[in-house]
Amino acid sequence: GAGVSQSPRYKVAKRGQDVALRCDPISGHVSLFWYQQALGQGPEFLTYFQNEAQLDKSGLPSDRFFAERPEGSVSTLKIQRTQQEDSAVYLCASSQNRDRVYEQYFGPGTRLTVT
Amino acid sequence: DAKTTQPNSMESNEEEPVHLPCNHSTISGTDYIHWYRQLPSQGPEYVIHGLTSNVNNRMASLAIAEDRKSSTLILHRATLRDAAVYYCIPRRNTGTASKLTFGTGTRLQVTL
Numbered sequence: 093g094a095g096v097s098q099s100p101r102y103k104v105a106k107r108g109q110d111v112a113l114r115c116d117p118i119s120g121h122v123s124l125f126w127y128q129q130a131l132g133q134g135p136e137f138l139t140y141f142q143n144e145a146q147l148d149k150s151g152l153p154s155d156r157f158f159a160e161r162p163e164g165s166v167s168t169l170k171i172q173r174t175q176q177e178d179s180a181v182y183l184c185a186s187s188q189n190r191d192r193v194y195e196q197y198f199g200p201g202t203r204l205t206v207t
Numbered sequence: 208d209a210k211t212t213q214p215n216s217m218e219s220n221e222e223e224p225v226h227l228p229c230n231h232s233t234i235s236g237t238d239y240i241h242w243y244r245q246l247p248s249q250g251p252e253y254v255i256h257g258l259t260s261n262v263n264n265r266m267a268s269l270a271i272a273e274d275r276k277s278s279t280l281i282l283h284r285a286t287l288r289d290a291a292v293y294y295c296i297p298r299r300n301t302g303t304a305s306k307l308t309f310g311t312g313t314r315l316q317v318t319l
Contacts (some may be wrong), residue, residue, distance in 0.1 A: 127307075127309075132311075134292075134311050136309070137308065194304040196304070198250025
């Protein structure tokens with residue numbers, strides 16, 4: 093079946109621009125996560141949704157970062173007034189809550205470059 | 208979250224077994240040990256997990272020390288497609304999905 097998809101795959105933004113990154117999780121997956129991965133580092137948690145409820149946003153680095161999942165499926169990560177330090181790969185993952193493993197399925201990521 | 212220590216990089220020849228170690232001396236008694244890997248230009252993918260007993264699946268085996276302070280991911284016959292960064296992640300079983308806390312992982316190179 094279809095996996096997690098993300099769009100766009102690559103985004104170049106000028107410093108100060110707003111960007112919106114989209115995640116389509118696996119159909120029926122209740123949980124959705126966003127991670128940020130800087131070059132040469134492991135992914136770092138940003139935020140977590142269970143259905144449409146944002147249960148944890150402790151990883152969002154500033155109030156310029158905002159995520160939503162209004163209907164409990166597709167999610168959008170928005171970054172306002174982008175800065176160079178926002179350049180990274182943004183990964184989305186989804187998980188079903190029906191088994192004890194809670195394996196996360198990741199999308200390919202969106203590579204954001206802020207110039 | 209429990210802290211993990213993994214070698215930065217390892218090399219293996221194709222068709223040979225690979226043992227990827229992880230130290231997690233501060234792991235709590237209820238944390239599962241998960242392994243994910245990340246192939247180049249892709250998102251991470253789940254490999255295997257365990258609590259106390261050794262585990263096997265189609266991708267790999269996981270050997271967990273008796274004191275649970277360390278574990279080893281075993282790839283029985285490495286192929287070029289196994290070249291990736293491997294992450295060891297202690298993870299609390301909270302009864303629902305929880306975030307993954309990645310370290311810097313071990314970059315595995317596989318050569319002919």
